[in-house]
Amino acid sequence: MVPVKKFRELDENLVRQKEAAFADFIQRKGLKTTRQRNTIIATFFRLRGHISVEELLNQVKQVNPRIGYATVYRTLHLLVESALVEERRFGDGLARYEGHSDVEHHDHMICLECGEIFEFFNPRLEALQESLAEENNFQIFRHRLELYGACKDKDACQKRKARGNTAAGAE
Amino acid sequence: MVPVKKFRELDENLVRQKEAAFADFIQRKGLKTTRQRNTIIATFFRLRGHISVEELLNQVKQVNPRIGYATVYRTLHLLVESALVEERRFGDGLARYEGHSDVEHHDHMICLECGEIFEFFNPRLEALQESLAEENNFQIFRHRLELYGACKDKDACQKRKARGNTAAGAE
DNA sequence: CCGAAAATGAAAACAGTTTTCGTAATCCAG
DNA sequence: CTGGATTACGAAAACTGTTTTCATTTTCGG
Structure with a gap:
C-alpha cells in the first residue's frame, strides 16, 4: 500500500x-x-x-x-x-x-460522510486486474477503481457525522 | 474468476x-x-x-x-x-x-472498440480491496471497478476495429 | 361508484457543459 | 515595428440529459 x-x-x-x-x-x-x-x-x-x-x-x-x-x-x-x-x-x-499526484496512477477512496477523497495505489491490485483481464482475453488500456464509504477516524469526518451533516456530493 | x-x-x-x-x-x-x-x-x-x-x-x-x-x-x-x-x-x-445479473455484485470490462460491456466477479479482488480499506481505516459501503480496453478476440469487435469504427460511447 | 390520492404527458425548468458570435489580443512576416 | 491573418475572449445562447411543474386523467379503498 x-x-x-x-x-x-x-x-x-x-x-x-x-x-x-x-x-x-x-x-x-x-x-x-x-x-x-x-x-x-x-x-x-x-x-x-x-x-x-x-x-x-x-x-x-x-x-x-x-x-x-x-x-x-x-x-x-x-x-x-x-x-x-x-x-x-x-x-x-x-x-x-x-493536476498533481505523487504517483502516476492511483485509485480513490471517497468518504461519503465528509466528502474527502483519498488516493491510493497498490501493485497487487493492479496485477490482479491484469491477470483477470488476461483470463478473459481483454486488454486493459486504463481502469478506474473507486471505493465509496466512510473514513473511520478522521476528525473532520467525525465532526460532520456528529452534526448529521453528510457531504451530499459523490454519487 | x-x-x-x-x-x-x-x-x-x-x-x-x-x-x-x-x-x-x-x-x-x-x-x-x-x-x-x-x-x-x-x-x-x-x-x-x-x-x-x-x-x-x-x-x-x-x-x-x-x-x-x-x-x-x-x-x-x-x-x-x-x-x-x-x-x-x-x-x-x-x-x-x-436489471439482470447472475451474480449479486460484479465489476465491468468495457471494450472501447466495440462498446461491449462484460461483467465479472472475483473474490480475491474483493478481499484485497477490503484489506486495503482496513489498512487505511476506511469502511467500504460499495465500490466501482471498471476496466477500459479492448476485447482481443471477439468477432464483432475485430470487425469494427478493421473498419476503424470504434464505439464512441464509454468515456 | 365517489372522491382523495397518485400518475400521466407535454412542456418548461434545470445543471453542467459547449458553442456561437462579434470583438479584442497575439504574433509572424515583411 | 506594424499589418493582418489567426486565435482567443466573454457574454449569451444553445445543448444534453434529467427533473419538475401543472393541468388532466387514472386508480382504488370505502
Whole structure:
C-alpha cells in the first residue's frame, strides 16, 4: 500500500515545470499565449486535490474577475489534452480535474460522510486486474477503481457525522 | 474468476418474479398500479444488458407510443429504489440501468472498440480491496471497478476495429 | 361508484457543459 | 515595428440529459 500523502508541500518548482510544459504544448500546437490562460493554469496548478470547474473559476476570479466559464472550460480541455491534467467523474454530475499526484496512477477512496477523497495505489491490485483481464482475453488500456464509504477516524469526518451533516456530493 | 455468461437464456419465470417483486414494492409504498408502469417494467426486464433511458423509451414506444420520457425516468427511479435495478454511469454522460445479473455484485470490462460491456466477479479482488480499506481505516459501503480496453478476440469487435469504427460511447 | 390520492404527458425548468458570435489580443512576416 | 491573418475572449445562447411543474386523467379503498 502506498497511500498518497495528503498534505505534501506544494513544490513551487514543480508548478513552474508544469507551467513550462503547458507553454510548450501550446506552442507545439501553434496556439497563442494569453494572459487569461496563464492566470487559469497558474491558479490551477497551485491548488491541490480534485478541483471542480466552479472551484477553479472562483479562485481565478480573485485574480481576474472578467474571466468566465467558457475560458476556464476551454483551458481545462487543453490541460487534459496536454496530459498534464486528468478529468475524473465521481458520479455527482460534475467533472473534477486533478493536476498533481505523487504517483502516476492511483485509485480513490471517497468518504461519503465528509466528502474527502483519498488516493491510493497498490501493485497487487493492479496485477490482479491484469491477470483477470488476461483470463478473459481483454486488454486493459486504463481502469478506474473507486471505493465509496466512510473514513473511520478522521476528525473532520467525525465532526460532520456528529452534526448529521453528510457531504451530499459523490454519487 | 466468475465471468458472467453473456448469452444466458432469458428466463421468463425470472422476469415474472421480478414483475411480482416490483408489484409488491409498489403496494408496500402505497403507490398505484398503472398501465404505463407495467409496460415499462415488462419491457425493461425483457431486455438484457446496460440499458439507457433512450433505448428503453424506444422499446416502450413500440408498445405504447404515448409514453414519454418523464414516466420512463420516474419508473426507473422506482426500480432503483426497489433495489431490483441498479443505475450505472460509465462516463459517457448517460445513466444506464441494469436489471439482470447472475451474480449479486460484479465489476465491468468495457471494450472501447466495440462498446461491449462484460461483467465479472472475483473474490480475491474483493478481499484485497477490503484489506486495503482496513489498512487505511476506511469502511467500504460499495465500490466501482471498471476496466477500459479492448476485447482481443471477439468477432464483432475485430470487425469494427478493421473498419476503424470504434464505439464512441464509454468515456 | 365517489372522491382523495397518485400518475400521466407535454412542456418548461434545470445543471453542467459547449458553442456561437462579434470583438479584442497575439504574433509572424515583411 | 506594424499589418493582418489567426486565435482567443466573454457574454449569451444553445445543448444534453434529467427533473419538475401543472393541468388532466387514472386508480382504488370505502
